[in-house]
Amino acid sequence: MATKFKLNGKEITAQAEADTPLLWVIRDEIGLTGTKFGCGMALCGACTVHLNGEPIRSFQTPLSAVAGKQVATIESLSSDNSHPLQKAWIAHDVPQCGYCQSGQLMSAAALLRTNKNPSDTDIDNAMSGNICRCGTYNRIRAAIKTAAAEMRKA
Structure with a gap:
């Protein structure tokens, strides 16, 4: 089919x-x-x-x-890690094992598409369906805030 x-x-x-x-x-x-x-x-x-x-x-x-x-x-997002989220993920050393990262990044991208200045609560709510077994949640939140700031400048 x-x-x-x-x-x-x-x-x-x-x-x-x-x-x-x-x-x-x-x-x-x-x-x-x-x-x-x-x-x-x-x-x-x-x-x-x-x-x-x-x-x-x-x-x-x-x-x-x-x-x-x-x-x-x-x-x-990009093939060369030039998307603001990818750059922030690298800058904040988010990945540990890296397995969840594509899902994390796609959820973060959906959030930033509709909310250019998310609060911690906004981020936590948007990312609540993504599990990171390595526990890098604080770095994920920081990276999203960094990417949001960069995207607001553009």
């Missing part, structure tokens, strides 16, 4: 069953491996991508749900 959608701005025709999780289409069929398989229950946030600008869990989203829509993965 063919399903057409836009992925990171490019028109895609995926050849998978309608009930195939979007995560597997992105990783296995298209070959973008930045989005991670985490808990297998869509609870940890590692599989977070954007669907029409909103963060979703790609593990629990069937391919049929994205037909005709726009999907953005971690690869859409």
Whole structure:
């Protein structure tokens, strides 16, 4: 079955069953491996991508749900770490094991798309569905604030 959608701005025709999780289409069929398989229950946030600008869990989203829509993965931020969030993540030494980072970054990007000056509470609420087993939550919050400040300057 063919399903057409836009992925990171490019028109895609995926050849998978309608009930195939979007995560597997992105990783296995298209070959973008930045989005991670985490808990297998869509609870940890590692599989977070954007669907029409909103963060979703790609593990629990069937391919049929994205037909005709726009999907953005971690690869859409930048290929050279020049996105303000990526630069802030590096500056604040956020990643430890790094496994959750693509989901963390995609949730943070969704937050900053709608809130250019988030409070600690705004950040905590937006990031509450993303689990970091290494416990870098304070660095994540600081990096989001740094990125927000840089984005407000632009």
